[in-house]
Amino acid sequence: MINIHNNVDMDLATFYRIDINLYPLFIAIYELKSISKSAHILNITQSAASHALQRLRLQLQDDLFIRAGNQMLPTPFAEQSYPIIKKALHAIQSVSLQKQSFEPIMIKTLKIAIHDEIEPIIFPRLFQHFQQLNLEIQFTSFKLDRKTVVADLAAQQIDFVMDLEQNFGEKIQFQALVDDRFVVCTQQAQMNEKHYFSSPHIGVSSRRTGLLLEDIYFQRQQLNRNILLRCQNYSTALQILEQNDQAILTLPETILSHLQVGSSLNIFSVPTELPYMKMGMFWHKDLNENLRHIFLREQINLIFA
Numbered sequence: 001m002i003n004i005h006n007n008v009d010m011d012l013a014t015f016y017r018i019d020i021n022l023y024p025l026f027i028a029i030y031e032l033k034s035i036s037k038s039a040h041i042l043n044i045t046q047s048a049a050s051h052a053l054q055r056l057r058l059q060l061q062d063d064l065f066i067r068a069g070n071q072m073l074p075t076p077f078a079e080q081s082y083p084i085i086k087k088a089l090h091a092i093q094s095v096s097l098q099k100q101s102f103e104p105i106m107i108k109t110l111k112i113a114i115h116d117e118i119e120p121i122i123f124p125r126l127f128q129h130f131q132q133l134n135l136e137i138q139f140t141s142f143k144l145d146r147k148t149v150v151a152d153l154a155a156q157q158i159d160f161v162m163d164l165e166q167n168f169g170e171k172i173q174f175q176a177l178v179d180d181r182f183v184v185c186t187q188q189a190q191m192n193e194k195h196y197f198s199s200p201h202i203g204v205s206s207r208r209t210g211l212l213l214e215d216i217y218f219q220r221q222q223l224n225r226n227i228l229l230r231c232q233n234y235s236t237a238l239q240i241l242e243q244n245d246q247a248i249l250t251l252p253e254t255i256l257s258h259l260q261v262g263s264s265l266n267i268f269s270v271p272t273e274l275p276y277m278k279m280g281m282f283w284h285k286d287l288n289e290n291l292r293h294i295f296l297r298e299q300i301n302l303i304f305a
Contacts, residue, residue, distance in 0.1 A: 020092075022056040023085050025049060026064065030082050031154045033071040041155045094289065102291035104135055110296065113142040113152060114162040116206070117234055118279060120258040121178065122162050129303045153284040159296060161282040164213070173285050175297065176278040177304040180252040182214060184268040185238065185261065187245040191268035200228035202237045202249045214250050217274055235259055252277060 028038035039049035057064055060081075065072040074082065110130070114122060123141050130137050142158060149168050152158050165174055184191055188199070203212050215225060228247055231237055234256070237249045242262045250270060261267070281300060287293040 017059070019055065019059065022052050022059070023089060025052050026056060026078075027082070027086055027089065028155070029053065029065055029072055030074055030078060032151055033073065035072060037151070037155060041157070090286075102295070104133065104295055107135060107137055107292060107296070109138050109140065109159075111140045111142065111158045112160050112162055113144045113149070113158045115144045115164075117204075117255050118162055118164075121254055121279070125303050126300065129299065133299070149282065150284075153282065154286070156284075156287075159283070159293070160300070162279070163282065165278040165280060168282060171285055172282050173288070174280055174282050175301065176280040177300070178254060178279040180254045180277045180279060182250050182270045182274045182277070183253045183256060184270055185241060185249045185251065185256065185265050186247065186268070187241065187264050187266065188248070189266065191266075191271055193271045196248065196271050197223060197225060199226070199246050199248045200244070201225045202240055202247055203227045203230040204232065204234050204237050204249070204251065205230060206232055213277075214274060218272075221273070223272065238262065238265070241265055252279075254279075 025038060025042060028041060029035060032038050032041075035049050035053065036046050039046045042049070044052075053064070060077070062077040063075050064078045065074055067073075110126070112123070112126070119141055123139075127139055130139075144161065144163060145152075146163070146168075149161050150172060153161065153172060161168075162177075165176060168174075184196065186199070188195060203215075205212055211219070212227075218225065228244075229240070231240070234249070234251050237251075238259060238261060241247055241249055242264055256267070281297070283293065283297070
């Protein structure tokens with residue numbers, strides 16, 4: 001096994017044996033834990049990726065990755081080498097980009113993974129803004145899968161994720177675009193804390209299990225609601241509200257403004273303390289200095305400023 005030393009003199013004569021093209025594959029496999037996914041983002045065949053990994057193993061005299069089920073997990077040497085290799089590749093990339101020019105017209109695609117309920121709030125404004133810039137961009141909105149956010153952003157399968165603020169890990173950065181508050185929608189003619197917590201509630205979540213966001217806050221205050229039923233979409237919940245004169249729906253005000261609300265329904269402030277929510281964009285921190293990505297982030301911030 002090769003020992004990694006810091007602050008050693010550079011032996012330029014050894015570089016003829018180093019194939020730098022193998023190292024982006026190392027980074028991709030390390031982050032995606034998959035040879036096939038790595039091959040896809042590097043635009044090579046899986047067979048070529050496997051052969052390249054074998055050459056890198058011989059070059060570094062280590063297995064680097066061990067298959068465990070359907071994942072490729074790093075060896076201790078690979079764990080040790082990853083931050084050094086990534087830093088070196090970033091340095092080389094920054095040198096190569098210094099003299100390259102960037103023009104917005106070079107942007108041909110914008111791919112965003114977005115929550116179903118947030119898409120009507122975010123996506124039309126994005127499309128309108130970039131259309132006014134006369135950029136020929138192909139826009140794509142993907143259904144958000146929170147389980148794959150980190151891998152999808154790392155592999156650049158998507159440019160941004162649009163969702164409520166949450167922690168996707170240290171490699172993912174967040175910029176708030178919209179501040180929102182919860183409101184109450186119901187057929188009831190009045191609303192106070194007693195009415196709110198004694199009435200049946202409709203919960204909305206795309207997840208099969210787990211607490212709703214508002215219930216996480218309520219439990220911190222030792223408050224509990226009676227969830228009558230749980231569905232996937234606010235539009236469905238609003239229809240059910242019109243069939244039940246006691247039921248209550250709690251939802252973000254901005255989302256409600258984009259939905260059709262029946263004439264029998266009333267809207268109230270939540271009669272207890274709930275914090276404001278932040279909706280915004282997530283991206284991979286490796287793209288912080290990427291000129292294309294900087295331009296896109298600046299433009300998206302302008303839309304919602």
